[in-house]
Amino acid sequence: MKKTIITHFINFTLSISIFLLIVLSIFSITIFNEKYLLNYLTKENYYEKSYQSIVEHFENNLIQSGIEENIIEKVIKKEYVIEDINSIIANIYTNKQISINSINIRTNFNNTITDILKEHNRYPSIEEQNDIKVLEDKLANIYEKELLYSPDLINKLYQNINILKKLTYVLIIIISLIIINLLAIIIYHLKDIKKNIGIALLSSGLIFTAIKYYIGDTFKYILFINKNFSELVINIITNILKYVGIIGLILGLLGFILIILSIFKKKNQN
DSSP states (O other): OHHHHHHHHHHHHHHHHHHHHHHHHHHHHTTTOHHHHHHHHHHTTHHHHHHHHHHHHHHHHHHHTTOOGGGHHHHOOHHHHHHHHHHHHHHHHHOOOOOOTHHHHHHHHHHHHHHHHHHTTOOOOHHHHHHHHHHHHHHHHHHHHHHHSOHHHHHHHHHHHHHHHHHHHHHHHHHHHHHHHHHHHHHHHOSOHHHHHHHHHHHHHHHHHHHHHHHTTTTTTOOOSSHHHHHHHHHHHHHHHHHHHHHHHHHHHHHHHHHHHHHHHHHHHO
16 A cells, blocks of 8 residues: 555656656747747748838828838838847847847938938928927837837846746756656666556646646737737747647657556566
């Protein structure tokens, strides 16, 4: 009886340890990995979506001010958006100083308006200069807000991700050692090795499957920072859950196979 309780406890601990190790490994190669996020930004066309969103905001403000929106191409370039988003990502993961092209936006807008006025042999009045400055500030603020949203939030993200990243690596090492010790106990002290390891794998697989179906689509309506960023977060979570489902299926099948092999072995021995 006592040995049965110990066996169940070992199997339970092993299944939870396997589950935690895989979850932490998934986090370390996805959301805690700068290269993964940069590749995903490209894959999800996030740069283009952000650029188009900024252009749309610019167009609305230019039209309201009586300025033709066809000057936008001279004011904002897609390269600015790509550089600035990458700069923000670098800050989140490495605390590298953020460099935003809002000064270039101001300069390009000012130069474009000046050139248009020169073409018409006009020099802006003091009132027009003030209006141009107000619109220039508005466009620069729109650009910064659309990309940065909140500098304080970006700073908190770096602090939190940095702490969680280090904690994840430490936990991966600790849990790996626990799994090694539990496997050693099963191999050297328990009779049915295949069955016990199979039960642990099957249990882990069931946990992964249950989590995938429990979460389901509940996260698909979240709104975080802005629409484009929310879609990005939703797609990343969806991608991770896809891996969770696949891993759950693989672990479940491996566990089931080991349990079946154990049963056949017992029958042959009898």
